Amino acid sequence: MSGGNWPGRERRANFRADGEVMLKSPSQYDEKLDRTSILERLDGSQELLAELIQLFLEEAPQLIQAMRAALQQGDLQALGRNAHSMKGAASNFLAYGTSSAALRLEQDAKNGDLDSAKASLAALEQVVERLLPGLANLCQGSVK
């Protein structure tokens, strides 16, 4: 795989509930957070939601930092591992845009495609930048 066709619409993916991968267009990296569905997964505990969001707000920048460092050092294993963590962390909030972007980066790392990984990390950083304030709002109950 080469990074030349970035942003290649056909290479975007997102999870369906059953774990199958489905194709996404770049604009679909945007998040639509669904507070009701997220809370349903937490037995309705707003307290737990607030705690998990707080943890993610602390963890996400650390993961991004680790991914930047890994990319700089050409450490594809560390890059993939951190992208995998970001994918899992975001999926707890049903933040599929972030999960998809992280999956893309994880795949680039696995494929040894540094050029594509650079673009994928940039895309992931953008979507995480939008996700964090969205989650912070969710914490205050102001986002549906």
Add this chain to the structure above:
Amino acid sequence: MKILIADDELVSRRMLQALLTMWGHEVISVQDGNAAYEVLKQVDAPRVALLDWVMPGKDGVDVCRAIRRERPEPYTFMLLLTAKDAKENLIEGLESGADDYLIKPWDPNELKARLRTGQRIL
């Protein structure tokens, strides 16, 4: 019920721990597969384990293989939690000795049902 959870990612681990505690279980929480293996091979180990697939050190599949080989009795009910994207990998997981798997983001009701299955088996 005493349950071991192993996940190297903070939010996922905390969510699992909090929910299981809310449901009345006693939770032992570790951050990697090596620690999970050390806990599960102890004499008074939890009989139920929820193992993230991808972890540093031993991954979830390695833990399943090692426990089935080295500590077949008393039986440990092991579930793999996975964000794996290709279904064929799941066969590998089940062949390692895992009883079942859940795909992240897992549904809490599905997790409850799997735990009931575990209780029936044990």
